[in-house]
Amino acid sequence: MNNLLDVKNLYKYFSIRNGFKNEILRAVHNVSFQINNDQPSILAIAGESGSGKSTVAKLILGLEKISSGSIHFKGRDINQIPKKEKRNWLLRExxxxxxxxFSSFSPLKKIESYLLETYRNFNIADADSYDIYINDVLSKVGLTFNEVKSRYPNELSGGQAQRIAVARALISKPSLIIADEPVSMLDASLRISIVNMFIKLKQENKISIIYITHDLTTAYYSADNIIIMKKGEIVETGSVDNVLRDPQHEYTQNLIASIPKISDITL
Ligand SMILES: Nc1ncnc2c1ncn2[C@@H]1O[C@H](COP(=O)(O)OP(=O)(O)OP(=O)(O)O)[C@@H](O)[C@H]1O
Ligand SMILES: [Mg+2]
Structure with missing residues (x-):
């Protein structure tokens, strides 16, 4: 089995109340894609607001229930994995x-206790001492434990906070990170530094990344492949080069046309 992730014919409907009646909202409609396990890669998911990107992420993370279809991770159907194994394996992976x-930090807790909590939750067995382990994950995001441990969240910049959130995600040694608009709250200059960090995590730590974004510039810069979604469906997919340089679908062409200067980008 050489797929890290295999999403097959995924559907998600929400029942929403409209006045006196319930309506069915189609959030994800027949979505299929794979992430190969042979080598780590970055898959961007783009598309207009409400197109179903976050719902796909939540279905993979087990935060929403699948209406129909399947998600296999490393060959295993994530809905068939017993609870205990889910906790001990899937939620780490x-x-x-x-x-x-900032939404995941408690304003009253120092960064040190935030990281320690995750470290304890995952019950890292083969680890060196806590300090060495955390310093090691922080070094992967360009920080040191000394510079951040005694700070409170309000003493961090947006870029530092996002790096710490990524470091927290690295504590359990995942093979897949799902980043849902991780740079949309950051200045353009910081965005590239965060996506550069993703590229480095892919290359040096063999982590694959699903990068959900509205920012086609950083998607083009960092991703190997891209999925373009509209109203819950995939309208176009392929390598970022093919899709963003030579979009076949009018919707993709409009998304690209709406950002200035993507056609000027050279590698
Ligand atoms: N819990 C929910 N209950 C009802 N409808 C929902 C729920 N979550 C999402 N939806 C609907 O599903 C559709 C897809 O939403 P989703 O959040 O996946 O879009 P998105 O592509 O991530 O958008 P954005 O770019 O704005 O983040 C939207 O119409 C949304 O209103
Ligand atoms: Mg979203």
Missing amino acids: IQPVFQDP
């Missing part, structure tokens, strides 16, 4: 990074 890093 697939880690989320969200848009607002």
